[in-house]
Amino acid sequence: MECxxxxxxxxxxxxxxxxxxxxxxxxxxxxxxxxxxVWMHTDDVSTVIRGKQIHVFNVAKAIALHAAKTGKHIAxxxxxxxxxxxxxxxxxxxxxxxxxxxxxxxxxxxxxQFALYPMNNPEYMEIIYxxxxxxxxxxxxxxSMHYASGIHGDIHEVFAFYEKAFSNARSExxxxxxxxxxxxxxxxxxxxx
Amino acid sequence: MECxxxxxxxxxxxxxxxxxxxxxxxxxxxxxxxxxxVWMHTDDVSTVIRGKQIHVFNVAKAIALHAAKTGKHIAxxxxxxxxxxxxxxxxxxxxxxxxxxxxxxxxxxxxxQFALYPMNNPEYMEIIYxxxxxxxxxxxxxxSMHYASGIHGDIHEVFAFYEKAFSNARSExxxxxxxxxxxxxxxxxxxxx
Numbered sequence: 001m002e003c004x005x006x007x008x009x010x011x012x013x014x015x016x017x018x019x020x021x022x023x024x025x026x027x028x029x030x031x032x033x034x035x036x037x038v039w040m041h042t043d044d045v046s047t048v049i050r051g052k053q054i055h056v057f058n059v060a061k062a063i064a065l066h067a068a069k070t071g072k073h074i075a076x077x078x079x080x081x082x083x084x085x086x087x088x089x090x091x092x093x094x095x096x097x098x099x100x101x102x103x104x105x106x107x108x109x110x111x112x113q114f115a116l117y118p119m120n121n122p123e124y125m126e127i128i129y130x131x132x133x134x135x136x137x138x139x140x141x142x143x144s145m146h147y148a149s150g151i152h153g154d155i156h157e158v159f160a161f162y163e164k165a166f167s168n169a170r171s172e173x174x175x176x177x178x179x180x181x182x183x184x185x186x187x188x189x190x191x192x193x
Numbered sequence: 194m195e196c197x198x199x200x201x202x203x204x205x206x207x208x209x210x211x212x213x214x215x216x217x218x219x220x221x222x223x224x225x226x227x228x229x230x231v232w233m234h235t236d237d238v239s240t241v242i243r244g245k246q247i248h249v250f251n252v253a254k255a256i257a258l259h260a261a262k263t264g265k266h267i268a269x270x271x272x273x274x275x276x277x278x279x280x281x282x283x284x285x286x287x288x289x290x291x292x293x294x295x296x297x298x299x300x301x302x303x304x305x306q307f308a309l310y311p312m313n314n315p316e317y318m319e320i321i322y323x324x325x326x327x328x329x330x331x332x333x334x335x336x337s338m339h340y341a342s343g344i345h346g347d348i349h350e351v352f353a354f355y356e357k358a359f360s361n362a363r364s365e366x367x368x369x370x371x372x373x374x375x376x377x378x379x380x381x382x383x384x385x386x
Contacts, residue, residue: 012306012340014375016268018215023381044382045268045306045375048339075209077270079308079373081340085318091339113205113238115272117310117371124313125278146241146284147205147274178310180272180373182207182238188216189237 006083006175008092009053009166011060013078014046015067025074029067034101035059039091046078050092053166054100056080061159062102068155068185069106077182080166083175084119108155111190112183113148114162116169119176131165148180158183199276199368201285202246202359204253206271207239208260218267222260227294228252232284239271243285246356247293249273254352255295261348261378262299270375273359276368277312301348304383305376306341307355309362312369324358341373351376 017025037055041048049059060076067074081087116131118124132149135141140161142150151158162181170177184190210218230248234241242252253269260267274280309324311317325342328334333354335343344351355374363370377383 010340012338014268014270014377016209016270017211018209018213019211020213022211022266043336043338043343044304044380045343045377046341050339073215075207077207077209077375079340084340086321087339111237115371117312119310120313120315120317122313128279143236145205145236146243146280147203147272147277148239150236150238178308182270184207184238187237 007052007094008050008087008089009056009080009082010048010050011056011078011080012046012048013060013076015063016075016077017067017070018073018075025067025070025072028070029063032066033059033062037093037096037101039093052094052096053163054098055096057159057163058100058102061155062104064183064185065104065106065108065155068108071186073186073188075182075184080179080181082170082177085176105156108185109190110155110158110183110185111142111150111152111187112158112181113145113150114179114181115148116165117178118169118174119178121174127169131168134165135161200245200287201243201280201282202249202273202275203241203243204249204271204273205239205241206253206269208256209268209270210260210263211266218260218263218265221263222256225259226252226255230286230289230294232286245287245289246359247291248289250352250356251293251295254348255297257376257378258297258299258301258348261301264379266379266381268375268377273372273374275363275370278369298349301378302383303348303351303376303378304335304343304345304380305351305374306338306343307372307374308341309358310371311362311367312371314367320362324361327358328354
């Protein structure tokens with residue numbers, strides 16, 4: 001049994017290029033991303049990465065950014081998770097330093113939606129409202145909607161918001177946190193910033 | 194304030210055709226589906242449908258099935274939700290009968306993954322394990338994995354399992370339930386049944 005707040009964060013996601021050559025877009029994005037700091041496994045529906053939080057978010061952003069650079073309309077949809085009581089301690093690279101491996105700062109507009117699910121926590125609605133308010137303060141809030149909140153802006157600001165929200169919504173008392181994120185890039189329906 | 198188990202079920206999802214003509218695949222699937230029993234709204238990232246549970250699942254399945262018939266590799270990813278304390282009573286067609294509008298029984302192999310999130314419920318892990326065991330008994334279980342469970346088979350059996358799981362995991366005491374589902378159809382990596 002692990003004690004304290006487990007450092008293992010995971011992200012199960014799918015990258016969806018809306019293009020006939022989707023295989024090459026996916027493979028290209030994965031090849032251009034330095035994934036050496038995370039454990040990674042791909043099946044026929046999705047890919048999961050696990051490791052320290054800083055590396056999981058860094059790798060997720062890099063995959064989206066590299067796919068975006070093809071100019072194709074792509075989507076990235078997935079679930080960040082930490083602290084699940086049913087989780088195992090394996091399949092994770094926790095001996096890595098805090099130094100991120102992907103540092104490409106290219107700007108890229110992203111329109112996205114997210115939902116926070118702090119598990120087994122009677123105060124969970126307050127946590128959700130607090131993070132949505134923080135999005136408004138930081139200028140990345142797009143719109144309210146049923147079951148999610150719209151977050152948009154430059155990919156680096158959007159991912160920074162999500163990583164902070166994920167940190168803020170976990171606690172020693174309430175370890176199990178889930179956050180769904182769905183993002184759309186290079187969509188013909190985007191007006192942009 | 195609503196009392197009792199609210200009949201409003203919602204599904205926020207995105208349909209992702211991995212094809213250059215993704216716009217026509219999406220529009221075609223929506224046009225071929227009878228959505229008259231649900232409230233529906235589409236934005237630049239996703240679509241949300243709301244209504245009685247039977248109609249929400251029926252419409253979701255019909256959209257996936259119609260998109261699958263193009264023969265293109267498509268994915269459907271989204272979140273079913275009910276009983277959220279922050280939900281509103283509007284944007285829903287509850288005056289519809291129980292008669293489903295989409296009855297196409299064409300078989301179609303689907304590989305998918307799901308996760309159940311019964312909110313604010315100390316017994317939530319037991320509920321999850323119970324539904325995963327039910328999948329094994331019903332022959333739609335594919336594999337275990339981090340953060341989700343693999344469910345596959347014919348689209349009608351897969352959706353029937355999901356609708357039952359969604360019913361089973363809600364209760365009068367624990368109204369708020371979230372279920373994420375991600376499915377892949379016509380994938381070049383599928384071996385099929």
